[in-house]
Amino acid sequence: MTEYKGLIAVITGANNGFGKEFVKQAAMRGMKIVAVDIESDFADLEKTAMECGAEEFSAVQADVGLYEETEKVVKYVMDKYGRIDLFINNAGIAQFGDILTMPVRDWLWHSDTNYHAHIYFMRQVIPIMIEQGTPCQILNVCSVAGLLTTRGMPAYYASKHAAVALSECMAYELEEKGVDNISISIFCPGFIQTTLDRSETRRPARYQAPDDPFYQSDAFKRSLAICKDVIETGKPIDGVGEYVFKAMENGDFYILYHPEHNPVILAQTQDVVTNGRPSLAGLKEKVMKIAQEMGIKAASGTGSVK
Numbered sequence: 001m002t003e004y005k006g007l008i009a010v011i012t013g014a015n016n017g018f019g020k021e022f023v024k025q026a027a028m029r030g031m032k033i034v035a036v037d038i039e040s041d042f043a044d045l046e047k048t049a050m051e052c053g054a055e056e057f058s059a060v061q062a063d064v065g066l067y068e069e070t071e072k073v074v075k076y077v078m079d080k081y082g083r084i085d086l087f088i089n090n091a092g093i094a095q096f097g098d099i100l101t102m103p104v105r106d107w108l109w110h111s112d113t114n115y116h117a118h119i120y121f122m123r124q125v126i127p128i129m130i131e132q133g134t135p136c137q138i139l140n141v142c143s144v145a146g147l148l149t150t151r152g153m154p155a156y157y158a159s160k161h162a163a164v165a166l167s168e169c170m171a172y173e174l175e176e177k178g179v180d181n182i183s184i185s186i187f188c189p190g191f192i193q194t195t196l197d198r199s200e201t202r203r204p205a206r207y208q209a210p211d212d213p214f215y216q217s218d219a220f221k222r223s224l225a226i227c228k229d230v231i232e233t234g235k236p237i238d239g240v241g242e243y244v245f246k247a248m249e250n251g252d253f254y255i256l257y258h259p260e261h262n263p264v265i266l267a268q269t270q271d272v273v274t275n276g277r278p279s280l281a282g283l284k285e286k287v288m289k290i291a292q293e294m295g296i297k298a299a300s301g302t303g304s305v306k
């Protein structure tokens with residue numbers, strides 16, 4: 001998709017981080033924008049869309065982890081415009097922790113927001129785009145955490161792997177059905193400076209349990225501090241929106257942003273086909289070797305290989 005002027009973009013998680021960058025890019029291309037965000041971040045959404053230069057926009061409040069709320073968004077767009085040309089599944093949350101201590105409600109929060117929302121929207125939006133028959137684009141914001149794993153963010157890794165698999169399967173289905181007017185892309189960056197470390201402020205009521213001692217534990221407080229640290233020391237966000245839109249215009253499916261993670265992806269893929277075992281020490285050794293062969297510096301921060 002390369003012509004956007006006057007067409008309709010729907011962007012979730014639009015009030016902050018990548019979402020805001022995508023609103024700017026869609027606005028620069030003359031699109032009419034439906035900006036979606038959850039209650040906690042809804043009050044500023046109109047102001048954000050205006051600051052991003054959007055000339056025609058609507059702000060819709062929805063929790064994308066609830067199917068009925070995604071239906072509300074799609075109905076709103078179809079009632080108002082009768083079409084959807086670009087849909088960006090961007091809303092997401094992140095939390096550090098351990099598999100054995102993270103409460104089940106936090107696993108559900110991750111899967112509902114980071115992965116189920118993509119299913120909910122794609123199963124409604126793709127039939128609309130097929131019926132429309134015009135060039136359309138879906139961007140699913142995943143993560144490099146959907147292409148590799150280490151320790152520290154198990155619920156996030158699992159949700160992002162599911163999101164990547166879902167988009168790949170969707171692309172296969174469209175190819176098999178001969179649908180050629182919809183282009184799907186996935187954005188898989190490493191850490192970038194956004195407000196992702198403030199995910200707790202967007203925790204919907206159904207996943208809140210302030211009396212659970214876990215949320216007063218040192219382990220939980222430490223996990224919040226690590227999240228803050230990795231986001232604040234991530235790559236600057238400037239230029240990300242433009243980079244992603246150019247890649248979409250180029251028809252790229254996998255949009256990566258941190259080449260320093262490529263040796264990890266390759267090392268783990270090699271382990272799969274050579275019957276290796278997940279081991280942080282073993283992985284580090286393999287990553288260093290591959291990085292040297294590729295002539296690049298491997299990532300060394302939390303969330304990659306320590």
Ligand SMILES: NC(=O)c1ccc[n+]([C@@H]2O[C@H](COP(=O)([O-])OP(=O)(O)OC[C@H]3O[C@@H](n4cnc5c(N)ncnc54)[C@H](O)[C@@H]3O)[C@@H](O)[C@H]2O)c1
Nearest residue numbers: 013016017018038041063064091092143191192194195196
């Ligand atoms: N920042 C990074 O380092 C990084 C790296 C890889 C992938 N990502 C992914 O990028 C996407 C955007 O995150 P970001 O980094 O811009 O963070 P962000 O926190 O700045 O933005 C996320 C947005 O999603 C919204 N949101 C959260 N839960 C929601 C819900 N249930 N319903 C509707 N909206 C909801 C938030 O209010 C916020 O506006 C996420 O999917 C995230 O997992 C981020």
